[in-house]
Amino acid sequence: MSAIENRLADLGITLPEPPRPVASYVPAVQSDRLLIVSGQIPFQDGVLMANGAVPSAASIDLATAAARCCAINGLAVAKAALGGDLGRIRRVLRLGVFVQCDPGFDAQPSVANGASDFMVEVFGDAGRHARAAVGVNALPLDATVEVEFTFEVE
Amino acid sequence: MSAIENRLADLGITLPEPPRPVASYVPAVQSDRLLIVSGQIPFQDGVLMANGAVPSAASIDLATAAARCCAINGLAVAKAALGGDLGRIRRVLRLGVFVQCDPGFDAQPSVANGASDFMVEVFGDAGRHARAAVGVNALPLDATVEVEFTFEVE
Amino acid sequence: MSAIENRLADLGITLPEPPRPVASYVPAVQSDRLLIVSGQIPFQDGVLMANGAVPSAASIDLATAAARCCAINGLAVAKAALGGDLGRIRRVLRLGVFVQCDPGFDAQPSVANGASDFMVEVFGDAGRHARAAVGVNALPLDATVEVEFTFEVE
Numbered sequence: 001m002s003a004i005e006n007r008l009a010d011l012g013i014t015l016p017e018p019p020r021p022v023a024s025y026v027p028a029v030q031s032d033r034l035l036i037v038s039g040q041i042p043f044q045d046g047v048l049m050a051n052g053a054v055p056s057a058a059s060i061d062l063a064t065a066a067a068r069c070c071a072i073n074g075l076a077v078a079k080a081a082l083g084g085d086l087g088r089i090r091r092v093l094r095l096g097v098f099v100q101c102d103p104g105f106d107a108q109p110s111v112a113n114g115a116s117d118f119m120v121e122v123f124g125d126a127g128r129h130a131r132a133a134v135g136v137n138a139l140p141l142d143a144t145v146e147v148e149f150t151f152e153v154e
Numbered sequence: 155m156s157a158i159e160n161r162l163a164d165l166g167i168t169l170p171e172p173p174r175p176v177a178s179y180v181p182a183v184q185s186d187r188l189l190i191v192s193g194q195i196p197f198q199d200g201v202l203m204a205n206g207a208v209p210s211a212a213s214i215d216l217a218t219a220a221a222r223c224c225a226i227n228g229l230a231v232a233k234a235a236l237g238g239d240l241g242r243i244r245r246v247l248r249l250g251v252f253v254q255c256d257p258g259f260d261a262q263p264s265v266a267n268g269a270s271d272f273m274v275e276v277f278g279d280a281g282r283h284a285r286a287a288v289g290v291n292a293l294p295l296d297a298t299v300e301v302e303f304t305f306e307v308e
Numbered sequence: 309m310s311a312i313e314n315r316l317a318d319l320g321i322t323l324p325e326p327p328r329p330v331a332s333y334v335p336a337v338q339s340d341r342l343l344i345v346s347g348q349i350p351f352q353d354g355v356l357m358a359n360g361a362v363p364s365a366a367s368i369d370l371a372t373a374a375a376r377c378c379a380i381n382g383l384a385v386a387k388a389a390l391g392g393d394l395g396r397i398r399r400v401l402r403l404g405v406f407v408q409c410d411p412g413f414d415a416q417p418s419v420a421n422g423a424s425d426f427m428v429e430v431f432g433d434a435g436r437h438a439r440a441a442v443g444v445n446a447l448p449l450d451a452t453v454e455v456e457f458t459f460e461v462e
Contacts, residue, residue, distance in 0.1 A: 293416070
């Protein structure tokens with residue numbers, strides 16, 4: 001069991017079956033040392049844990065938890081793409097975070113921290129990443145958050 | 155003529171003159187084995203084939219066709235960037251799909267499939283890619299869809 | 309002093325202290341020859357120079373100036389990440405530009421040119437880049453524009 005698996009166990013996190021994409025693409029693609037993971041929405045036990053816009057339909061706290069859920073799902077996808085070996089991840093490079101929100105909502109960084117903090121919890125300094133976080137007026141399946149990932153792998 | 159050109163001919167698709175960017179940037183940039191193609195909007199014979207938001211101004215079917223059109227334009231740009239040789243594309247890595255839509259619209263994956271399915275039609279397994287598809291409230295020139303592309307090339 | 313520093317001096321531009329991220333991520337990450345810079349918002353002397361949506365709350369001209377400001381900030385981040393040596397930038401690869409706007413606004417390319425033109429002013433042909441520019445209904449801290457960057461470095 002890799003150090004990362006141990007860390008996940010310490011955090012009490014069991015990676016889910018990687019969510020299947022809801023459309024005709026694949027969950028992850030590797031090119032040289034880049035692993036690109038498709039946009040993840042907050043499926044938990046097969047249902048979306050957060051729907052609608054922040055803050056009118058989903059609170060900041062719920063959205064932040066949803067961003068963390070997206071990150072857990074993204075890590076599950078990465079693990080599957082790497083043949084089950086999370087130890088092959090050298091670092092997290094970039095997160096793209098899309099928050100479904102009402103016009104004028106301006107706390108996307110707080111919401112996105114749900115995903116960003118998770119990466120640092122799991123990978124330590126190697127989890128620190130570049131990020132773009134923006135608001136949008138709609139997301140697939142009315143999810144509150146979508147997060148995409150780029151990892152450097154070996 | 156490369157296998158990919160043959161495939162396009164089989165599909166009855168003639169790649170257009172690569173659309174010129176509507177601003178001060180370039181259609182595509184290569185770095186090592188990555189070819190990054192700028193966001194494409196659904197120009198067809200010089201006019202946008204779909205304007206406005208889904209579903210109030212553009213149907214899902216029209217938007218899906220527009221996404222396919224964006225993909226055709228993206229492939230035309232890639233061809234020009236590769237000196238005319240589509241055989242240099244090793245695989246499609248990532249599509250970023252932005253769908254102009256009304257708040258609450260949640261079928262971005264269906265729309266984005268217009269672009270994703272095209273890549274698989276043309277490249278087969280090498281056309282399978284990672285993807286982020288989101289909704290937005292506005293796009294350049296009021297286009298209904300914008301798609302950006304990353305290819306792995308040789 | 310590198311040629312790029314000279315060029316900035318010719319343009320009368322002093323790079324600011326790199327803006328600190330407003331959340332738990334890092335300003336830039338390098339992987340092989342890619343330098344990925346986090347989404348920048350238009351902080352100038354510690355305050356946002358443009359807030360709200362285009363055109364109802366911010367004019368196109370202001371938003372364009374804000375996009376340029378984001379680009380200056382992105383370059384400041386890149387410089388810090390490269391140990392102060394902008395000469396290590398081989399070219400600008402991609403800009404992702406998010407414009408906070410009202411529904412139906414369609415001049416994102418004009419706004420984004422504020423960032424794109426700056427890169428060409430500074431780097432010449434090496435500043436020409438691929439780009440995706442879209443509208444969104446909300447951005448962090450109510451900023452009018454957010455721009456993220458990918459550079460090729462040595």
